[in-house]
Amino acid sequence: MTSRTTAEDDAPTSRHRPLLVLGKITEILDAFSLTRPELTLGEIQQATGIPTSTVQRLVSNMVAEGMLDRSGERVRVGVRMAYWAAAAAKGVDVLTLVNPILREIRDATGETACLFREEQGYRVCVAVAETRHALRREMFVGKIMPLHAGSAGRVLxxxxxxxADAVLSGPLEPFTDATVTSPDVLRGLVAQTRRDGFAITTAERDDGASGLAAPVFxxxxxxxxxxxxxxxTIRMPRPRCEELVDLLVAHAEQLTRTxxxxxxS
Structure with a gap:
């Protein structure tokens, strides 16, 4: 018996078509970031590889539905998306969302990834994915460290x-020869961190240890x-830390958007 193939069999079904469209919509939304909140149609096409005519059609439809907002020749993620995002995050423990991201960072870099929060004038590790290397910095959930030493403290x-005013008004205890103990110098470094969107430090709290950090909002x-x-530092000298900045900032933006x-602003 021979099988028959009809034009109807070859044609994409309505069951499959929406999945293809949703994939393209996702690619368009993923093209935006906190550092590139506005894009032209051409920039979206370059970022996604979707044909220009398809980009034009989808963007027009997404603007009509409030998923994107248009300003002149540029578009940005629509304000309406914030309502959906807020509802999605409502009641969800931040740690439930951050732990998979920490594991992604650890697996991509081979190094320990953490999330720090400020608690009562200190920085506290609230989530961690430890490196698999035998040589490592000691890190665990609940570890308490000073705010004035280290990249995470600088971001906080x-x-x-x-x-920052409270910390800089008091004495800054030295932990190593590289610890910044001058309030004026540290204030300048904190301002530089805000301008850069990240911080890199070496041996400020522990000799032979390096770190980089980025904010989540x-x-x-x-x-x-x-x-x-x-x-x-033997695995993370300054040049290696600089190589990891884009990866870290991208994951921080991913968590912020999630x-x-x-x-x-």
């Missing part, structure tokens, strides 16, 4: 001016915490 100070643009990568958050 950079987006919390009252906290909630829907009110308040700081959720500092996402950080840390490890021995929480429905937005970067302070």
């Amino acid at each position: 100070l950079a987006w919390n001016p009252p906290l 909630d829907p009110a643009s308040d700081l959720v915490g500092a996402l950080a990568i840390s490890g021995p 929480l429905g958050g937005r970067h302070p």
Whole structure:
């Protein structure tokens, strides 16, 4: 018996077509980031590889539905999306969302990934994915460290001016020869962190240890915490830390967007 193939068999069914369209819509939304909140149609096409005519059609439909907002020749993620994102994040423990991201960072870099929050004038590790290397920095959930030493502390100070003022008004204890103990110098470094969107430090709290950190924000643009990568300086010299900045910042943006958050304007 021979099988018959009809034009109807070859044609995409309505059951499959929406999945293809949703995939393209997702690619378009993923093209936007906190560092590139507005894009032209050409930039969207370059970022996604979707044909220009399809980009034009989908963007027009997404603008009509409020998924994107148009301003002249540029578009951005629509304000309506914030309502959906806030509903999605409502009642969800941040740690439930951050742990898979920490594991992604650990697996991509081979180093320990953590999330730090400020608690009572200190920085506290609230989530961690430890490196599989035998040589590692000691890190565990609940570990308490100073705010004025290390990249995560610098990020927590950079987006919390009252906290920075309080920390910088008191004595800054030295932990190593590289610890910044001058309030004026540290204030400048904190300001630089805010301008850069990340911080890199070496041997400020522990000799032979390096780290880099980036901020995570909630829907009110308040700081959720500092996402950080840390490890021995022998594996993470300054050039290696600089190579990891884009990866770290991208994951911090991913977590911010998952929480429905937005970067302070």
